[in-house]
Amino acid sequence: MRNFILCFSVLTSLLWPVAALSHHSFSLEFDVSRPVELRGTVQNIEWTNPHAWVFLETEDEQGNVQGWAVEFLGVLSLLRSGMGPDTVGPGDLILITGFGSRDGTNTANASSLTKVDTGEVLWESRGR
Amino acid sequence: MLKQLLTFSIFMLLSTQLSAQWLSLSTPGIPRTADGEPDLSAPITRTADGHPELSGLWMPISASGSLYEPEKIQQWARQVMTQNENNFYANDPRFACLPSGPGSYPAGAVASGLRSFIQHPTMLVVLNADMTFRQIYMDGRELEVNPFPTWLGYSVAHWEGDTLVVESNGFNDKTWLHRDGLPHTDQLRITERYRRLDFGHIEIEVTYEDPGTFIEPVEAIIEMEYQADSNLNENVCNESSRGLSNNWSGEIQQADDMVADVPEEILSRYVGTYQGVWLGTLTTAEFVLEDGEMSLIRTPGYSDTGGNFDSVTSRLIPLSENAFDCICGLGFVFSVDDEGEVTAVSEVHVSGAWPFERVD
Numbered sequence: 001m002r003n004f005i006l007c008f009s010v011l012t013s014l015l016w017p018v019a020a021l022s023h024h025s026f027s028l029e030f031d032v033s034r035p036v037e038l039r040g041t042v043q044n045i046e047w048t049n050p051h052a053w054v055f056l057e058t059e060d061e062q063g064n065v066q067g068w069a070v071e072f073l074g075v076l077s078l079l080r081s082g083m084g085p086d087t088v089g090p091g092d093l094i095l096i097t098g099f100g101s102r103d104g105t106n107t108a109n110a111s112s113l114t115k116v117d118t119g120e121v122l123w124e125s126r127g128r
Numbered sequence: 129m130l131k132q133l134l135t136f137s138i139f140m141l142l143s144t145q146l147s148a149q150w151l152s153l154s155t156p157g158i159p160r161t162a163d164g165e166p167d168l169s170a171p172i173t174r175t176a177d178g179h180p181e182l183s184g185l186w187m188p189i190s191a192s193g194s195l196y197e198p199e200k201i202q203q204w205a206r207q208v209m210t211q212n213e214n215n216f217y218a219n220d221p222r223f224a225c226l227p228s229g230p231g232s233y234p235a236g237a238v239a240s241g242l243r244s245f246i247q248h249p250t251m252l253v254v255l256n257a258d259m260t261f262r263q264i265y266m267d268g269r270e271l272e273v274n275p276f277p278t279w280l281g282y283s284v285a286h287w288e289g290d291t292l293v294v295e296s297n298g299f300n301d302k303t304w305l306h307r308d309g310l311p312h313t314d315q316l317r318i319t320e321r322y323r324r325l326d327f328g329h330i331e332i333e334v335t336y337e338d339p340g341t342f343i344e345p346v347e348a349i350i351e352m353e354y355q356a357d358s359n360l361n362e363n364v365c366n367e368s369s370r371g372l373s374n375n376w377s378g379e380i381q382q383a384d385d386m387v388a389d390v391p392e393e394i395l396s397r398y399v400g401t402y403q404g405v406w407l408g409t410l411t412t413a414e415f416v417l418e419d420g421e422m423s424l425i426r427t428p429g430y431s432d433t434g435g436n437f438d439s440v441t442s443r444l445i446p447l448s449e450n451a452f453d454c455i456c457g458l459g460f461v462f463s464v465d466d467e468g469e470v471t472a473v474s475e476v477h478v479s480g481a482w483p484f485e486r487v488d
Contacts, residue, residue, distance in 0.1 A: 025216040025457025026478050032459025033388075033447035048368040050225075051478065069370065073479045076361050077407075080151055099459065099476060111480040125480020126405075 026099075026109070029071075034100040036108050038068050039116065042092045047085060049074045054110070056094065068106045070096050072123075083113075083123045093117060155185075155356045159327055166356035168328020175247060180290050180324040183247040185355040191234035192438065193348040195306065195336060200346045205311050212309025216457045221303055225365035227260045227279040229303035230296070230318055233334060234350050238407070238430075239307055244360045252285060252292070255360055264294055271297050277314045279303060292322040305336065313340030328354040390446045392420050398450075398462050402473045404484030413460075413473065413484055415444075422452065430456050 026032070040058035052072040057065050072078060088094060093116040101107040112124035159170035173181040194200050201209075212219055222228050228240060235241035240257040247253075254262040264283040275282050275298035282298040296318045305312055316338040323331050332350040336342065395417050402413045414425040422444040429440030442456040450462045459476035474481035 025218070026459050026476055027453050027457045028216040028218055029478070030459070030476075031447070032453060032461060032476050033451040035461075046368060046370075049363050050365055051368060051370075053368060053370055071370075071478060074363065076151070076363065077479070098480070109476075109478050109480065111474075111476075125477075125482050 029101055029107075030099045030109050031102045032099055036096075036098055036100045038070065038096045038098075038108065040068065040094065042088060042090050042094055043067070044090060045085075045088065047075050047078075049076075052078055054088075054094075054096070054113070056096070066106055068108060070098060071107070071109045078123070081123065087122050088113065088115065094122075151359065151361075152357055153359065155358075158354075158356055166328065166354065168326065168354055168356075170327040172324045172327060175249070177249055179287055180292075181247060182245045182252065182292065182322060182324060182330065185242065185244050185358060185360060186330060186352040187243075187355050188234055188236055188241050188350050189353045190351045191306075191348050193334075194346040195234075195310075195334075195348040196308075197346070200343055201310065202341055202343060205341050208311045209309045212304075213455060216455070217307070217309055220307070220309070222258065227303065228256075228258060229260075229279045230281065230299060230312075230316070231304045231306060232256055232258065232260075233318075233320070233332070234306055234348055240363075242355065242360060252294075257360060257363060258365065259363060271295055277301070281316075281318070288321075290323065294318075294320040294322065296320070311341065312336075312338050315340045388446045388448050390449055392417070394449060395420070395422055395446070397464075397468075397470050398422070398473070400470070400486055401488035402484035403487050404475070404482060406475060406477070406482045407479070411475070411484065413475065415473075422446065424454055424456070424460070426456070430458060 038056060038058050040056040042054060042056050044055045046053040046055075051074055054070045054072060056068050056070065058068060059065055072083075073081070078084070095112075095114040095116055096108070096110050097112045098108040098110040110123070110125075113122045114120065115122055155166070159167040161167045175181050198206060198209075217223070221231075222240065228235060232240060232243070242257040244255040245252060246255070248266075250265070250267040252262075252264040252266060254264065256262070260280055262280055262283055264285045266285045268286075269284055271282060271284055277298055277300035279300055279302065281296045283294055283296040285292055285294040287293070297316070299312070299314060299316045299318075301312060301314045301316075303312070304310055316336065318337075319335045321333040323333075325331055330352040332352065334348045334350060335345055336347065337345045398415050399417050400415060402415070404411055404413075409428065412427045414427075416423050416425065423441055424444055425439050425441050427439040429438060440456065442454050444452040444454050444460065446452050450464065452460045454460060459481075461474045461476060461481065462470050463472040463474070465471050470486060472483055472485050474483050476482075
């Protein structure tokens, strides 16, 4: 197992030659006891630093539309991890897992992004 | 004709990879092993005037020394460090898109530690990942006695044999000296001694003198490694329409208010060692339980807050039966299988939940 992890580390270090510039502490903004699964339609993506944002609309059980803002890595780190402007775009139906914000607003971070119609995991927070 | 064909071929080859070429373009002209990998242990190269060549892309890979010893720090500065810890380091100037200044000297990758050196006989230019720069004058000038304070300060340098000695002053008091939130005053004066050990490594011996902050001068030894086949890229810090995204400006005391009352027999199930890879770094997380309180020993320390690269111990705050806040600014969620065995823990950053498997 250890060898696997070491090999994995070497492999991923090649793919993440310069790690992400993490801009603030997770705990400053998000609640680790508030996991979220957001299924909705992409409205817009901001390819910005210090973090990229995906804006999507979800429907709750009563059919009410809710807007969510989801925080990702910064631009360079996303590009290095294989997610680019062609990966996902407005109108795509996606599923995001992550954690909701401490202040209770419709804001979350992302641990994974899956395209719903194909089931393809477009991005997830593990070395690749 | 051959030269033109070669140039055209290279152009065509490169132009087919426009989207990714600058992220990992092979660095030309560096020593490589037989299998094409950068040869970081090759001999140092020298400039035309005979001095060691420092130009290139560099990243600190370790930092240690008395800079990290609390007993060398005056009481007021230790209190500020405690305040910074208690609000998850929200006051880090970096989080406000302000320069890290001398705080970037020992900073690792996550804290914008990547830097490019451009060496000229009369100046060493340092381009930092946070889009700041240092001009280190090597034209014989001396430091001013009382310069106007700035974020990056003023620097002059001279060679002592193969060691480049850089002296800096004129810093404002708005930056931290490392990621544990160590403040300083504008009396700060820094001496860096750069030695290129081999092609791939530079050792910097840094002395910090600040009678307003330290009981006596302190030092740090910073090891830097050459970053081949990579680039320093644009990183405009505050371009998002969401601003700086510090939606919640709370303190750890508020997190304490959220504390879940988790029985000790449940906490004890999480005690153990877990390993995983976070952004290319093999990371070991050991969880211990003492007097009913959970702590994390993380190796290497989370460089957002640690600044050094050794193990760092941090208190954990239970928010639910399996979810914890770490005062280091990370979240942790333990995974339990159907038989009640704790199999893994996710280390949660803004960048997502990174899985670490249980190894002990």
